[in-house]
Amino acid sequence: WEHSSLSICVLGASGDLAKKKIFPALFALYYEGLLPPNVQFYGYARTKMSDEAFREMIGGTLACRIDARERCGEAQEKFLQRCFYQAGSYDQAAGFSALSVRMASQEAVLPRANRIFFLSIPPNVFLDAAGNAADVASSRTGWTRVIVEKPFGRDAASSRELADGLSRHLSEDQIYRIDHYLGKELIENLTVLRFSNSVFEPLWSRQHIRNVQVIFSEDFGTEGRGGYFDRYGIIRDVIQNHLLQILALFAMEQPVSLDAEDIRNEKVKVLRSMKVVGPEDVVVGQYRARGKLPGYLDDDTVPKGSLTPTFAAVAMFIDNARWDGVPFLLKAGKALHRRYAEIRVQFRHVPGNLYRSKQGSNLDAHTNELVIRIQPQEAIYLKINNKVPGLGLRLDTSRLDLQYNTAYQQAALPDAYERLLLDVVQGDKRLFIRADELEAAWSLYTPLLHSLERQKVAPELYPYGSRGPVGAHYLAAKYGVRWGDLN
Numbered sequence: 001w002e003h004s005s006l007s008i009c010v011l012g013a014s015g016d017l018a019k020k021k022i023f024p025a026l027f028a029l030y031y032e033g034l035l036p037p038n039v040q041f042y043g044y045a046r047t048k049m050s051d052e053a054f055r056e057m058i059g060g061t062l063a064c065r066i067d068a069r070e071r072c073g074e075a076q077e078k079f080l081q082r083c084f085y086q087a088g089s090y091d092q093a094a095g096f097s098a099l100s101v102r103m104a105s106q107e108a109v110l111p112r113a114n115r116i117f118f119l120s121i122p123p124n125v126f127l128d129a130a131g132n133a134a135d136v137a138s139s140r141t142g143w144t145r146v147i148v149e150k151p152f153g154r155d156a157a158s159s160r161e162l163a164d165g166l167s168r169h170l171s172e173d174q175i176y177r178i179d180h181y182l183g184k185e186l187i188e189n190l191t192v193l194r195f196s197n198s199v200f201e202p203l204w205s206r207q208h209i210r211n212v213q214v215i216f217s218e219d220f221g222t223e224g225r226g227g228y229f230d231r232y233g234i235i236r237d238v239i240q241n242h243l244l245q246i247l248a249l250f251a252m253e254q255p256v257s258l259d260a261e262d263i264r265n266e267k268v269k270v271l272r273s274m275k276v277v278g279p280e281d282v283v284v285g286q287y288r289a290r291g292k293l294p295g296y297l298d299d300d301t302v303p304k305g306s307l308t309p310t311f312a313a314v315a316m317f318i319d320n321a322r323w324d325g326v327p328f329l330l331k332a333g334k335a336l337h338r339r340y341a342e343i344r345v346q347f348r349h350v351p352g353n354l355y356r357s358k359q360g361s362n363l364d365a366h367t368n369e370l371v372i373r374i375q376p377q378e379a380i381y382l383k384i385n386n387k388v389p390g391l392g393l394r395l396d397t398s399r400l401d402l403q404y405n406t407a408y409q410q411a412a413l414p415d416a417y418e419r420l421l422l423d424v425v426q427g428d429k430r431l432f433i434r435a436d437e438l439e440a441a442w443s444l445y446t447p448l449l450h451s452l453e454r455q456k457v458a459p460e461l462y463p464y465g466s467r468g469p470v471g472a473h474y475l476a477a478k479y480g481v482r483w484g485d486l487n
């Protein structure tokens with residue numbers, strides 16, 4: 001550690017992700033003393049900019065999660081002094097060589113030099129940039145790791161092409177495929193919840209669970225990102241990666257150990273047991289204007305008449321002994337009424353329920369439901385039936401409630417990128433996607449994506465700020481399910 005330097009370079013440094021997430025996360029790690037003493041940060045992008053201008057650009061986005069006292073301001077200054085900028089194109093070696101020379105001048109004082117490249121760049125320059133980054137890999141006995149952000153292709157074939165291309169430049173060992181949902185506190189906790197509590201694991205199967213819902217909802221549209229989004233749509237943007245990853249962690253068998261390979265072996269296994277999603281198991285939607293709020297098609301960067309879905313609900317099934325017949329419903333949408341992400345587990349009705357007559361006709365309102373709220377206001381709660389205290393016998397649904405902000409008296413939780421970047425520095429791959437995992441994920445969604453596009457399926461329109469298309473309710477109802485977020 002003290003004999004190695006670390007150079008971290010963000011390619012696409014003037015992009016949104018770099019400004020909003022990557023540099024603030026790097027600062028947080030630096031501030032907490034989690035990076036080696038000889039660490040340097042580099043921004044690389046096409047725009048010409050001086051180090052000073054770059055520092056000014058990222059300086060405005062650095063926040064102090066832990067405390068906002070003087071010390072933090074000082075740390076920001078020190079952090080910025082370690083930030084440098086190199087302009088260059090992604091597909092030409094010259095810029096990379098210049099970058100490498102600058103890195104080397106800082107690295108020279110220590111015997112070992114490690115380098116991390118974060119590829120936060122458009123897909124069309126991905127392979128060239130990876131090749132150039134590999135060419136300036138650390139030559140001084142250290143390691144070089146490359147972080148790649150989605151989109152990992154648009155379907156199984158293009159993803160395979162990308163994977164083959166990457167593997168010509170880098171070994172699997174060096175590649176860190178990020179899915180930032182895996183870095184969220186409650187997602188990391190999912191396996192802890194399951195495998196370290198004897199009250200949950202025995203219930204985790206078709207015997208007791210009626211359905212599982214993974215819900216992602218945003219209260220803003222694609223404003224400003226329409227050009228990117230239109231090429232992908234909500235299924236590729238959120239469902240095939242973030243929500244499917246959550247599902248895999250939720251449903252996998254217990255891994256042999258907490259080792260990265262053991263965990264990912266189980267994820268691949270459960271992904272491969274899932275049924276390929278068919279067109280009958282999906283509902284797609286697109287938001288339209290409401291009052292002053294613009295519709296998707298009002299975005300100038302979106303092609304006229306685009307059929308790209310900004311909402312989708314999908315029913316998935318796992319063909320194994322544990323989950324046979326249990327519907328897993330995934331729902332994601334932009335421009336909806338609220339921003340939240342959660343997992344809802346609805347348990348079976350109590351057989352021969354003694355209190356049936358006290359519970360009214362809506363059985364669903366009384367099923368036990370475990371809710372894992374990923375964001376905002378992280379929480380885990382279990383809905384149970386309880387006697388309303390007092391004379392007489394009246395039942396209602398109450399909560400066993402774990403709210404993170406009151407249970408854990410600590411400052412805000414670390415951002416997902418903080419956790420994941422630290423993992424890269426430490427070489428921990430548990431929360432990164434392995435090549436075969438990615439392939440399994442694409443194979444579940446590729447036929448559906450192709451069929452939606454080939455058949456030009458028109459998305460159901462829903463007003464900006466609503467709860468999404470009605471079709472999502474019909475899809476759930478087809479499997480006897482009611483979305484838990486409506487209760």
Ligand code: BG6
Nearest residue numbers: 180181218237238242341375416
């Ligand atoms: C990204 C998607 O991966 O995740 C965005 O490309 C989405 O469309 C974002 O808004 C949501 O992330 P978070 O952490 O804000 O929920």
